[in-house]
Amino acid sequence: MTEDLTLNMDAYLPLRDVVFNTLREAILKGELKPGERLMELQLAAKLGVSRTPIREAIRMLEQEGLAVTIPRKGAEVAKMTEKDMEDVLQIREALDELAAKIACEQISEEQLEELVATMHEFEESTKTDNVKKIAEADVKFHDIIYQSTGNPKLVNMLNNLREQMYRYRVEYLKDENNYPTLMKEHKDIVEGLVRKNKMQVTETMHQHVKNQAVAVKAMIQEQE
Incomplete structure (x- = not known):
């Protein structure tokens, strides 16, 4: 996982949206690579938040087709096909x-x-x-x-x-x-x-x- 991942804080947005925007930008820029695991604990520690906004942000990423959840494996960055x-x-x-x-x-x-x-x-x-x-x-x-x-x-x-x-x-x-x-x-x-x-x-x-x-x-x- 990229070492440069930092939370892009916005006082006007809910924390889940801030996390979502941060992860979304990292995926679109290629900092989080297709197939890379999106592990809640690791991301929560890296961004300094609890697991709840991470989980909510991953669901939002799935709606955009940027993330997928693999059974018995967890969420990862979706590959472009x-x-x-x-x-x-x-x-x-x-x-x-x-x-x-x-x-x-x-x-x-x-x-x-x-x-x-x-x-x-x-x-x-x-x-x-x-x-x-x-x-x-x-x-x-x-x-x-x-x-x-x-x-x-x-x-x-x-x-x-x-x-x-x-x-x-x-x-x-x-x-x-x-x-x-x-x-x-x-x-x-x-x-x-x-x-x-x-x-x-x-x-x-x-x-x-x-x-x-x-x-x-x-x-x-x-x-x-």
Whole structure:
């Protein structure tokens, strides 16, 4: 287990969320490796907390697909597999295209202005070398589209999926060679929404997800 694991304290969050954010970041950065055991006692001692918030944080990591519990062995960092990625992205593609179609009809002028501002925010974030910040800007961009549908059930499904997507999103954003393509796709999505062109938006959204799948699949194969 990495020696650099320290608790990222936040006075406004419950302890379990602080532990969750700490472990999540360590996994996404590769400080906790795929297949590495997540032993409650060891983690509790290392982070200076009791076992309860560790146990709760591990459950939250399992919901995101970042950890798995193996019978008679315990919890460990989940390995990234092509099958898991393809399953998640297949659902995301269908829901994203549905959200884009509805957004073409429902999105307001205020939401379009916010989307354009967030598109520029994403572009600026790519200059920071801060993958977490870049990922947050990308999530924010898509969230505006989801919220503009006015369909809370669809938004809830996409929010649940976002947690499972986050690991693959971060892997994709670690490679700065992907940024020009991403920025072009964001621009095309905004343009399509402004024109209320469902075909343009859904085709771009399809390509957007496909490019991510191809890139992350190659990364997974390299790690095997």
